[in-house]
Amino acid sequence: MKMMNCKDATRLMSERYERTLSLRERLALKVHTAMCRGCSNYGLHLDVLRLAARRLREGCEGGER
């Protein structure tokens, strides 16, 4: 199996919000992010984007509490 690069890893990290990744994809992603600090940060940042969207949706962004 060819080693995954960051470009592919970021694409899969986005797609896992949209579809179920295959076992092979999940494994390759896991191996890659374990070795790559940039991509493991990227995965965390996508969760932050999700949380930010939820705040916006619910009308509870800051600046008024």
Add this chain to the structure above:
Amino acid sequence: MSKAGAQAAAPPWDDASISAIRRDMLRFARMQLRDSGAAEDMVQEALMAAMRSAKSFAGRSAFKTWMFAILRNKIVDHIRASSREICSSDLVGSSDLDAGLEEFDVLFKQGGHWNPDDRPATWSDPEAAFEQDAFWQVFDLCMNKLPEHIARVYTMRELLELETAEICAELGITPNNCFVILHRARLGLRECLENRWFQGESR
């Protein structure tokens, strides 16, 4: 109904809280519509619908959440009604799609690994950032920097919570196209937030 009874059920209608909520609703609507006129109309309609209904609320945040739910439904209706006009001609077939791709390709070196300058850094305390109005101004700016067709798909997915299948159907694009657009939106938004907010913060 007695006057006292009506007042007890009344939501917090005072001018200051309404104008604050209105401002946030406008920001939410503008992110998705990019047409100030349509956004204003939508917010106005949502406010009027809310005022017609005599619901009572435990507090201001419950009231605000409810207002946003009304606004969201209005925007979804608007998108569904106008999807035949915007649709695929804007999205596929236009060279925009490829232009967007090249822009994000520069984040990676040949071989597909991060450029040292673009490699995602550690973000300190995003939850604290959410509490600051300045953060949301940056977020707004970063959304506006995304190419319009990318922002549209992203907001349909993340702010309106439509399923990918529905977005594809509304816009007449393939699921794969949709995935690619959402991926670009996330790449672009993340990069912008890091450069304009989190980087300055951590250094």
